[in-house]
Amino acid sequence: MSGTEQEAQGPLAGITVVGLEQAISAPLCTRHLADLGARVIKVEAPGFGDSTRAYDSVVGGMSAHFTWLNHGKESAALDLKSAPDMSIFRNILATADVVVSNLAPGALDRLGIGTRDLSRNFPRLIVVDISGYGKGGPLDHKRAYDLLIQSEGGSCSITGAPGHPAKPGIPVADVGTALYAYSAVLAALYDRERTGRGAVIPIAMLDTVAEMMGFALNQVIHAGTEPVPVGMGSPMIAPYGAYPTSDGQTAVLGTTNDREWRRLAEMIGRPELADEPRYAHNDNRVEARDELDAVVGAWCAEHTLAEIQKTADAAGIGNARLNSVRDLAEHPQLVERGRWREVGTPTGPVPALLPPAVADGWPVRSGAVPALGAHTDAIRAEFA
Amino acid sequence: MSGTEQEAQGPLAGITVVGLEQAISAPLCTRHLADLGARVIKVEAPGFGDSTRAYDSVVGGMSAHFTWLNHGKESAALDLKSAPDMSIFRNILATADVVVSNLAPGALDRLGIGTRDLSRNFPRLIVVDISGYGKGGPLDHKRAYDLLIQSEGGSCSITGAPGHPAKPGIPVADVGTALYAYSAVLAALYDRERTGRGAVIPIAMLDTVAEMMGFALNQVIHAGTEPVPVGMGSPMIAPYGAYPTSDGQTAVLGTTNDREWRRLAEMIGRPELADEPRYAHNDNRVEARDELDAVVGAWCAEHTLAEIQKTADAAGIGNARLNSVRDLAEHPQLVERGRWREVGTPTGPVPALLPPAVADGWPVRSGAVPALGAHTDAIRAEFA
Structure with a gap:
C-alpha cells in the first residue's frame, strides 16, 4: 500500500478486528481501532445483542451508551452455540488480525475458542481477553461491573465526602480497561510487524484500577x-476547591505550592495571610483547610466568575468553571476547535466527538452506528 | 534483532523515548513505554526536577506520586535555556524515536523546539504534545491541572451526592490523557514501521474527559x-448501591436489568416485590430508589458480608466489598496472582504493581526510580 493511500485511510487500514463484546470496555477499545481505520466486526447474540442496546432509547431509538461506543462498526448477529454460525465465525478468525473479548469468565472456553485454542490455530492473531479479576485468586469467578470493580479497587473510598464514599461518574474501571486493551493491541501489532507473531493479552479490570491508584497505594x-x-x-494540598460566585456560578481554584499560596493570598486582598508563618507551608494549610476555604470562599462570593477567572489568570493561579454536562456539550473550547463531527445511525446523523489522540494528517473514520445484525447477511456471504 | 533477543527485552526494545514531562500525564505514558522495554530519558530542570518530586517524601525520601510514575527511566538534569545543554538535547533528539511533552502552553516554542521544528528536523520522530485545552478556542492559554479539567469537563458534576459535586479520587483527566498518549505513540510506531514517517500528535486533556463523558453527553x-x-x-439503574452489613463492613450490590431485580427480590426474602408491577421495570425502580435501597439495606444489615456475597454469587447477582486503599494494598486477588514486583529507588527496593496489560511472554522491565540527574553525566558523555 502506498503512503498516499494509507494516509487517506488511517494507520489501521487493512486491519480486521473482531469484537466479542458488550457494555463499555471492549466496545470502546474496538471503536478507537475503528477510528484509526480498522474494520471492526462486532459479533452480537441474535435477538438481544450488546446489553447496552437496551439501556434506553434516547438517541432515535438507540441508547446513549451504545451510540457513544459503536459507530464505525459492522454488526453480525451470530449464534456461536450453533455449528453453522461457529463455522462462519472461525472463517472470520482465519482472516482477522485482532480479537477483543469481554464476555463472562469462561465463556470463550465453553465456546471452544479459549485463548490457547485461538493462538494455536491462528498464530498471527492478537487476542485480548478482558475480565474483572483475571485468572486465579479467590475472585476470578465473580461478575464484574464498573461500580463493583471501583469498590473492590478502593477508588470509591477516595471519592466523595468524608464518611460518604461515591462512585466516580465516569466509569473509570471500564474506560481505563478499554484504553489498556487499545494500547495493548497497538503494541502487539507493532511487535507482530517485526516478529510475525501474534499475542495473547489478558487484562483484568481490577489491575487497571489498582494501577490508577498507584499514588494512594504508595501513601498507604x-x-x-x-x-x-x-x-x-x-x-494533599490546600486551599483548593469549588467556591460559589456572586453571579450564581461556581469557580474552581487553588494552589499547588507555597509560592502560589502567597500569590493567591495577595490576589484576594489578604497579603497579611501570605506572610503568616502558620500558613507558610502546605502541610500547615492542609490542617487549616476549613479556615482557608472560608477566606477564599468569602472573596469569591463577592466577585463574578468572569472577574475571578481574569484576576486568577493574571496572578498565575489555575482556575476553572464547575460545568454541568450541558455546559460541556456546548463548551466553546470543543465547538471552536471543531471537535464535533457527525456519525450516522439507523434514524439519521447525530453529533459525536472526534477521538482525543489523532496525529496531524491521520484521517478519522466516521462510520455509522449499526442496527443489530445490520451486516449479518453480508458477513455470512463473505465468510461462508 | 532476532525474535529471541526481542522476547527477552520486551516489544519496545531499541526504542528511545524522551520525556519533557512532569506531574502525571506524560510520566505515566512514558513509564508504560519503559515497562515494555523502551529506553526513557526523562529531561528535568536542574535543581527542581519534576514537580511531583516535592509533593512529599514518604517513599524513603521520594514522593508517592513520583515513585508510582517514574521507575525504569533515566533522569538527565539539563538546562534547555543554555546553549550547551540544548546542543546535547538536540543530539539526543537526533537518535530518539519518541518525544512526549506536557510542559506549559507555548514552552516548546519558546525553547525553539516547537512541534513544527521537530518534525521538520527529525522526520521519523514521533512527537506527542499534551496540553490542557488544545490549540485555539478561548481557553488555550490556561493552566490545566486534573481538578480544573475535570471541573470544566463536567466529570465532577456527575460525581458525589446531589448538590455536592466531588472530584473523582483517581485523577481521571491525567490518567486518561496518559493512556491516550501511550496508545497514540504505539499507533504511530506501527505506522512508521510501514511508512517510514514520524508523527505529530496533539492531545488535550479536555478532549480526553469529553470522550469519557460520551454517555452523559448523549443523554443531555x-x-x-x-x-x-x-x-x-x-x-440510570436501581436498586444499586453500598449497604452496611451486620459485621461492620459495606457490601456493594444491585441489579442491572429486570430479570436480576426479580432474582434479587427473591434472594432477600421478598418474593412479593418481584411480582409487584410498580417495580417491574427499571425506570419505575429508579423513581422508587430510596424505598428499594431501604429494603435491600435492611436485609444487608442482618447479614455478614461473607453471607451476603455467598448468597448473591449463588443468585447470580453482582457484588463486591467497599474497600479502603489499605484493603487494596493487601488485596488477595493482587497478591495471589503475583501482581506485585519490586523496583529500585535510591534508598532501596519498594513494591510496585505490574502494568495491567502485558501479553503472555512479554517481559516487563522493572528498572529503578532515578534520583534527580542520576544519569546526567552519562548522558552528557553519550550525546556530547
Whole structure:
C-alpha cells in the first residue's frame, strides 16, 4: 500500500478486528481501532445483542451508551452455540488480525475458542481477553461491573465526602480497561510487524484500577495513612476547591505550592495571610483547610466568575468553571476547535466527538452506528 | 534483532523515548513505554526536577506520586535555556524515536523546539504534545491541572451526592490523557514501521474527559436531562448501591436489568416485590430508589458480608466489598496472582504493581526510580 493511500485511510487500514463484546470496555477499545481505520466486526447474540442496546432509547431509538461506543462498526448477529454460525465465525478468525473479548469468565472456553485454542490455530492473531479479576485468586469467578470493580479497587473510598464514599461518574474501571486493551493491541501489532507473531493479552479490570491508584497505594504502604475524600478538594494540598460566585456560578481554584499560596493570598486582598508563618507551608494549610476555604470562599462570593477567572489568570493561579454536562456539550473550547463531527445511525446523523489522540494528517473514520445484525447477511456471504 | 533477543527485552526494545514531562500525564505514558522495554530519558530542570518530586517524601525520601510514575527511566538534569545543554538535547533528539511533552502552553516554542521544528528536523520522530485545552478556542492559554479539567469537563458534576459535586479520587483527566498518549505513540510506531514517517500528535486533556463523558453527553443532547450524582448508586439503574452489613463492613450490590431485580427480590426474602408491577421495570425502580435501597439495606444489615456475597454469587447477582486503599494494598486477588514486583529507588527496593496489560511472554522491565540527574553525566558523555 502506498503512503498516499494509507494516509487517506488511517494507520489501521487493512486491519480486521473482531469484537466479542458488550457494555463499555471492549466496545470502546474496538471503536478507537475503528477510528484509526480498522474494520471492526462486532459479533452480537441474535435477538438481544450488546446489553447496552437496551439501556434506553434516547438517541432515535438507540441508547446513549451504545451510540457513544459503536459507530464505525459492522454488526453480525451470530449464534456461536450453533455449528453453522461457529463455522462462519472461525472463517472470520482465519482472516482477522485482532480479537477483543469481554464476555463472562469462561465463556470463550465453553465456546471452544479459549485463548490457547485461538493462538494455536491462528498464530498471527492478537487476542485480548478482558475480565474483572483475571485468572486465579479467590475472585476470578465473580461478575464484574464498573461500580463493583471501583469498590473492590478502593477508588470509591477516595471519592466523595468524608464518611460518604461515591462512585466516580465516569466509569473509570471500564474506560481505563478499554484504553489498556487499545494500547495493548497497538503494541502487539507493532511487535507482530517485526516478529510475525501474534499475542495473547489478558487484562483484568481490577489491575487497571489498582494501577490508577498507584499514588494512594504508595501513601498507604509507605506512610501508613489512608487518604480521605474531601469533596472537590484534594487531601494533599490546600486551599483548593469549588467556591460559589456572586453571579450564581461556581469557580474552581487553588494552589499547588507555597509560592502560589502567597500569590493567591495577595490576589484576594489578604497579603497579611501570605506572610503568616502558620500558613507558610502546605502541610500547615492542609490542617487549616476549613479556615482557608472560608477566606477564599468569602472573596469569591463577592466577585463574578468572569472577574475571578481574569484576576486568577493574571496572578498565575489555575482556575476553572464547575460545568454541568450541558455546559460541556456546548463548551466553546470543543465547538471552536471543531471537535464535533457527525456519525450516522439507523434514524439519521447525530453529533459525536472526534477521538482525543489523532496525529496531524491521520484521517478519522466516521462510520455509522449499526442496527443489530445490520451486516449479518453480508458477513455470512463473505465468510461462508 | 532476532525474535529471541526481542522476547527477552520486551516489544519496545531499541526504542528511545524522551520525556519533557512532569506531574502525571506524560510520566505515566512514558513509564508504560519503559515497562515494555523502551529506553526513557526523562529531561528535568536542574535543581527542581519534576514537580511531583516535592509533593512529599514518604517513599524513603521520594514522593508517592513520583515513585508510582517514574521507575525504569533515566533522569538527565539539563538546562534547555543554555546553549550547551540544548546542543546535547538536540543530539539526543537526533537518535530518539519518541518525544512526549506536557510542559506549559507555548514552552516548546519558546525553547525553539516547537512541534513544527521537530518534525521538520527529525522526520521519523514521533512527537506527542499534551496540553490542557488544545490549540485555539478561548481557553488555550490556561493552566490545566486534573481538578480544573475535570471541573470544566463536567466529570465532577456527575460525581458525589446531589448538590455536592466531588472530584473523582483517581485523577481521571491525567490518567486518561496518559493512556491516550501511550496508545497514540504505539499507533504511530506501527505506522512508521510501514511508512517510514514520524508523527505529530496533539492531545488535550479536555478532549480526553469529553470522550469519557460520551454517555452523559448523549443523554443531555438527545434526552435533554442532566445526569445527577447519586453517591455510590447509578443515576440510570436501581436498586444499586453500598449497604452496611451486620459485621461492620459495606457490601456493594444491585441489579442491572429486570430479570436480576426479580432474582434479587427473591434472594432477600421478598418474593412479593418481584411480582409487584410498580417495580417491574427499571425506570419505575429508579423513581422508587430510596424505598428499594431501604429494603435491600435492611436485609444487608442482618447479614455478614461473607453471607451476603455467598448468597448473591449463588443468585447470580453482582457484588463486591467497599474497600479502603489499605484493603487494596493487601488485596488477595493482587497478591495471589503475583501482581506485585519490586523496583529500585535510591534508598532501596519498594513494591510496585505490574502494568495491567502485558501479553503472555512479554517481559516487563522493572528498572529503578532515578534520583534527580542520576544519569546526567552519562548522558552528557553519550550525546556530547
